[in-house]
Amino acid sequence: MWLKSFVVASLLHVGVVGIAHAAGPFGSVNVGNWIGGAFSNDESGAFSHCAATTPYANGVILVVGQSAAGIWSLGFASPSYRFKQGENAAIDVIFDGQEQARLFATANQPNMLTAVMPANVVRTFQKASLMVATAGRAVLNFDLTSTGPVIAALANCVTRVKADGLSKAGDFTKVAAKPQAAPDKQTPPAAGGKAARAKSGTGFVVSASGHIVTNNHVIDGCVGDIKGNLTGEASMVLRVVSSDANNDLALLQAPSTTTFKDFARIRDRSIRSGDSVIAIGFPFHGLLSSDFTVTTGIVSSLSGMRNDSRFLQISAPIQPGNSGGPLFDTTGQVVGVVTGKIPALRIAAATGNIPENINFAIKTGVLRDFLDNSVVPYQTAEPKGELKTTDIAGNARPYTMLISCNATEQADAKR
Numbered sequence: 001m002w003l004k005s006f007v008v009a010s011l012l013h014v015g016v017v018g019i020a021h022a023a024g025p026f027g028s029v030n031v032g033n034w035i036g037g038a039f040s041n042d043e044s045g046a047f048s049h050c051a052a053t054t055p056y057a058n059g060v061i062l063v064v065g066q067s068a069a070g071i072w073s074l075g076f077a078s079p080s081y082r083f084k085q086g087e088n089a090a091i092d093v094i095f096d097g098q099e100q101a102r103l104f105a106t107a108n109q110p111n112m113l114t115a116v117m118p119a120n121v122v123r124t125f126q127k128a129s130l131m132v133a134t135a136g137r138a139v140l141n142f143d144l145t146s147t148g149p150v151i152a153a154l155a156n157c158v159t160r161v162k163a164d165g166l167s168k169a170g171d172f173t174k175v176a177a178k179p180q181a182a183p184d185k186q187t188p189p190a191a192g193g194k195a196a197r198a199k200s201g202t203g204f205v206v207s208a209s210g211h212i213v214t215n216n217h218v219i220d221g222c223v224g225d226i227k228g229n230l231t232g233e234a235s236m237v238l239r240v241v242s243s244d245a246n247n248d249l250a251l252l253q254a255p256s257t258t259t260f261k262d263f264a265r266i267r268d269r270s271i272r273s274g275d276s277v278i279a280i281g282f283p284f285h286g287l288l289s290s291d292f293t294v295t296t297g298i299v300s301s302l303s304g305m306r307n308d309s310r311f312l313q314i315s316a317p318i319q320p321g322n323s324g325g326p327l328f329d330t331t332g333q334v335v336g337v338v339t340g341k342i343p344a345l346r347i348a349a350a351t352g353n354i355p356e357n358i359n360f361a362i363k364t365g366v367l368r369d370f371l372d373n374s375v376v377p378y379q380t381a382e383p384k385g386e387l388k389t390t391d392i393a394g395n396a397r398p399y400t401m402l403i404s405c406n407a408t409e410q411a412d413a414k415r
Contacts, residue, residue: 027169032146050157083107148377202325210254214324281325336361
């Protein structure tokens with residue numbers, strides 16, 4: 001019982017928010033061994049922060065929180081600690097033996113040190129598997145599990161409480177989907193009375209929590225449910241987590257009951273002009289094979305139209321339906337997100353020549369920024385031994401997905 005009581009006490013005193021006393025929790029955050037919720041200032045009653053804790057066998061409880069102002073904190077609590085009020089300490093943290101950061105912590109109560117976590121440390125924390133914390137002579141190891149989902153749940157907690165108030169606090173682990181029109185057995189009419197038409201693209205899973213990357217133009221204008229299908233499996237309804245029309249990226253998520261055998265890893269080194277690439281997707285779904293198709297080519301250029309550095313130019317053939325699909329290097333790591341091809345008819349009208357094998361993919365730097373901003377735990381990998389194209393395709397099967405919906409003709413024309 002002392003542990004449960006101490007966990008609650010730790011939650012009530014997340015020091016970074018500058019509040020000595022807090023009431024709560026309101027609603028709940030339950031992710032793996034993490035528990036928490038929303039809290040208010042005990043004096044004013046105003047919402048102050050969301051936080052979650054998890055205990056370790058070494059006797060320390062980690063406390064992660066985000067204040068109403070958006071400040072992230074990491075706390076180290078233990079009933080054995082005896083700090084003086086306001087005592088400061090430097091804590092060096094190393095993630096997965098590589099990423100290192102120094103945090104400056106303060107004791108706002110005798111049994112806990114709390115430090116502000118900069119955004120880059122938050123991103124590393126949510127993706128890491130192991131954290132080693134050193135303060136003075138003390139060295140502690142923490143196996144990090146479910147940190148990605150708990151960060152997402154806490155961010156969702158702050159957003160929802162600020163919008164709806166503490167009285168409507170609920171299960172913050174379930175990130176609210178954007179409201180969509182109710183599905184109908186009939187194809188829903190578009191604006192102006194025009195019937196919606198089916199559209200499809202490709203997506204790929206990037207996290208164990210079922211986050212799926214695709215192009216924004218694949219889901220733009222969708223009416224009703226957005227569905228995802230792994231080859232040979234039943235469809236599932238996906239929810240929109242975030243989107244970036246400027247960079248043509250969108251993030252979807254599968255239902256929490258869905259499990260994936262694997263997910264994509266993103267290459268952590270830049271690709272070079274002339275390197276071989278493999279594109280996988282579902283072009284012309286309904287006309288061609290119901291399975292995905294595989295095409296190969298090279299990186300023709302490290303920039304897109306008009307020297308746009310966000311894109312790669314590739315020679316691997318792509319067609320409508322490939323949009324949002326993964327582009328792999330020869331080691332099976334993702335090096336881009338397929339996004340489109342050059343408008344051949346317009347170029348032909350302007351130049352008198354029909355362009356061939358000029359297609360584009362979004363670079364991984366843009367993709368990683370998008371995932372970081374969406375607080376998604378993803379994994380990177382170094383390119384190692386080369387694989388056969390058949391092996392790369394086989395490895396991609398458990399996480400490459402057909403994305404489909406009904407969309408207005410007007411939205412479909414924007415593609």
